[in-house]
Amino acid sequence: EAGVAQSPRYKIIEKRQSVAFWCNPISGHATLYWYQQILGQGPKLLIQFQNNGVVDDSQLPKDRFSAERLKGVDSTLKIQPAKLEDSAVYLCASSYSISGGGTDTQYFGPGTRLTVL
């Protein structure tokens, strides 16, 4: 079974530039998550989709971050404009169930390592 795919794996940009990340979840997984993991910290949830609807985006800095999951499969996360503090690994995860992301096993992709200069 193919895992969660993410691209690009690495990205270096200057502050105030824009960047986009792509995620393809495991086939059949209804729930998709974007996490931000800053060095030395645990993953922090940015946004959670169930199919193509947003379940939780309370920690998404909406003035600069946006995400979409068209057709309930692939997802993109965009940052515009980027700040120095956005340097982190952006992890995408998916889980099978739509009943609750708090009980279902989440499978993570390899992440995109973003460096903002």
Next chain:
Amino acid sequence: RKEVEQDPGPFNVPEGATVAFNCTYSNSASQSFFWYRQDCRKEPKLLMSVYSSGNEDGRFTAQLNRASQYISLLIRDSKLSDSATYLCAVPNQAGTALIFGKGTTLSVSS
């Protein structure tokens, strides 16, 4: 109390040692708990789920103490390959997503 708090570490142990990490949580209604393993510059991978009092898988044992609101991860007979960061995760108040701790780093040396 923070939503999820872990022993800060790092833990440096010799091969063959037994080591235990603790994770405290604030949501007393939580019914499920998870330990993830994260290797350096890799993604987190599920190590163990805990839904009742505990769970055991080979050298790894997770125990839940609901009264004191903590879960522990015990690793027996540590191997060099156990060196990693161990993340504790607990559902949020709504039960819709997981909250991760900062992780505890384990280094096993020969």
